[in-house]
Amino acid sequence: MTASSYLATRAANTAGSVSLDTSTHPTQLRIAGDWTLAHYHELRQQTDALSDGFAASAQVDMSELGALDTAGASLLVELLGVQRLRLLAVQAPNLPESSRALMQTIQSALTDYHQPQKDSEIATGTQLLARIGCAVEVVWNDTLQLLGFIGLILQTFVTTMLRPKRWRTTSVIAHIEQIGLDAAPIVALLTFMVGAVVAFLGATVLKAFGATIFTVDLIGFSFLREFAVLLTSILLAGRTASAFTAQIGSMKANEELDALRTLGLSPTELLVLPRVLALLVSLPMLTFLAMICGIVGGGVVCAVSLGISPAMFLSLMQADIGVQHFLVGIIKAPIFAFFIAAIGCLEGFKVQGSAESVGAHTTSSVVQSIFVVIVLDALAAMFFMEMGW
Known part of the structure; x- marks a missing residue:
C-alpha cells in the first residue's frame, strides 16, 4: 500500500x-x-x-x-x-x-448570544439639534474654564508683584525677543502689503467720484483704528498662541509640570505669567510697527499711482486724522494680547499626554484665539462708535 x-x-x-x-x-x-x-x-x-x-x-x-x-x-x-x-x-x-x-x-x-438590534433611525433635524446642543455645551464649558484661568493668572500676578524677589525678568525678556523681535519682519511685510492693497482699492473706488484724495484718510483711519491691531493679533494668534500650547503641552506630556509641582513651584507663575507679560509688551509695539508700515505702504501707492507726494500725504493725515484714532487702535492691543496668551497657555494645560492631543489643542488654541480677537474687536468697534470716539 x-x-x-x-x-x-x-x-x-x-x-x-x-x-x-x-x-x-x-x-x-x-x-x-x-x-x-x-x-x-x-x-x-x-x-x-x-x-x-x-x-x-x-x-x-x-x-x-x-x-x-x-x-x-x-x-x-x-x-x-x-x-x-x-x-x-x-x-x-x-x-x-x-x-x-x-x-x-x-x-x-x-x-x-442574542442578535444585536439595530438602533432606530434618528431624524436628521433631531441629529442637527443634538449636534448644535453639544457644540453650545462645549463653548460654554470652554468659556467657564477660560474665565477661571484668567482669574488664576490675575491672582498669581498680584501675588508675584508684591514679592520682587520672585520676578522672572530674564524669562520675560527672552519671551519678548521670541514674540516681538522675531515677529517684527513678518508683521512689517504683511501690513505694508495690506496697506498697499487698501490704497489701490481706495483709489479705484474713489476715482469714480473724483475723490481720490480721500484715499489718504481711508488708509489712516483703517490702519490706526482696525487693520494694524487686528492683523497683528491674528498673526500672533497663529504664531504665538500655538507656540505656547505646544511648549506647555509637551511639558505636560513629558510630566515636567508634575515635577515642577513636586518641587513646590507654581506652573502658572513659572510658565504662564512670563508669557502673558511678554505678549502684553510685544503686541502693542508690534501694533505700532504695523500702523507705521501700513501707512507707509499706502503712501507709496499714493505717490506712485495718484501723484500725492509724501509731504502732502503726511500733511493730509495730520489735518484730517486726530490722535484719538491712534489711541483707539493701540488700547485694544493689550486686551487682545492678554486673551491670546491666556488661551494659548490654557490649551497647553489641557493636553492629555500624547502627540495627537498636543496637535489637537494647538489647533484649538489658534482657532479660539482668532475667534476671540475678532469678537472683541467687533464689540470694541461698536462701543467706540456709540461713544463717538
Whole structure:
C-alpha cells in the first residue's frame, strides 16, 4: 500500500459519523470518529438529516468519539440540545472531560448570544439639534474654564508683584525677543502689503467720484483704528498662541509640570505669567510697527499711482486724522494680547499626554484665539462708535 492510499484510508476511517440504532431499546444515537473542521461538510449533512428523526428518550453513545474541535462540538451541541448535554455525565461516562467542557462552553455561548438590534433611525433635524446642543455645551464649558484661568493668572500676578524677589525678568525678556523681535519682519511685510492693497482699492473706488484724495484718510483711519491691531493679533494668534500650547503641552506630556509641582513651584507663575507679560509688551509695539508700515505702504501707492507726494500725504493725515484714532487702535492691543496668551497657555494645560492631543489643542488654541480677537474687536468697534470716539 502506498503512502497516499494509506492516508486516504486513514482519513476515511477517522471521519466522524452519526447514526441512529433503532434495534435497541431504548433507541441509541451512536456518535463516532473525528468531529473536526476537516469533516464539517459531511457531518453537517448527517446532523441535518437527524435533526428531527429521533425521540427525546434516545440515549447517546459516544464511546467511539475521536478528535473533537470547535466546529465539531458546535454540530454536536445543535444535534443533542441542552437537555442531553446536561446528561452527558450519565449517558457518556467515558467521554473525555475536555470534550465535555468544550461542548458545554459552546452551548453556553450559543444560549447567551442574542442578535444585536439595530438602533432606530434618528431624524436628521433631531441629529442637527443634538449636534448644535453639544457644540453650545462645549463653548460654554470652554468659556467657564477660560474665565477661571484668567482669574488664576490675575491672582498669581498680584501675588508675584508684591514679592520682587520672585520676578522672572530674564524669562520675560527672552519671551519678548521670541514674540516681538522675531515677529517684527513678518508683521512689517504683511501690513505694508495690506496697506498697499487698501490704497489701490481706495483709489479705484474713489476715482469714480473724483475723490481720490480721500484715499489718504481711508488708509489712516483703517490702519490706526482696525487693520494694524487686528492683523497683528491674528498673526500672533497663529504664531504665538500655538507656540505656547505646544511648549506647555509637551511639558505636560513629558510630566515636567508634575515635577515642577513636586518641587513646590507654581506652573502658572513659572510658565504662564512670563508669557502673558511678554505678549502684553510685544503686541502693542508690534501694533505700532504695523500702523507705521501700513501707512507707509499706502503712501507709496499714493505717490506712485495718484501723484500725492509724501509731504502732502503726511500733511493730509495730520489735518484730517486726530490722535484719538491712534489711541483707539493701540488700547485694544493689550486686551487682545492678554486673551491670546491666556488661551494659548490654557490649551497647553489641557493636553492629555500624547502627540495627537498636543496637535489637537494647538489647533484649538489658534482657532479660539482668532475667534476671540475678532469678537472683541467687533464689540470694541461698536462701543467706540456709540461713544463717538
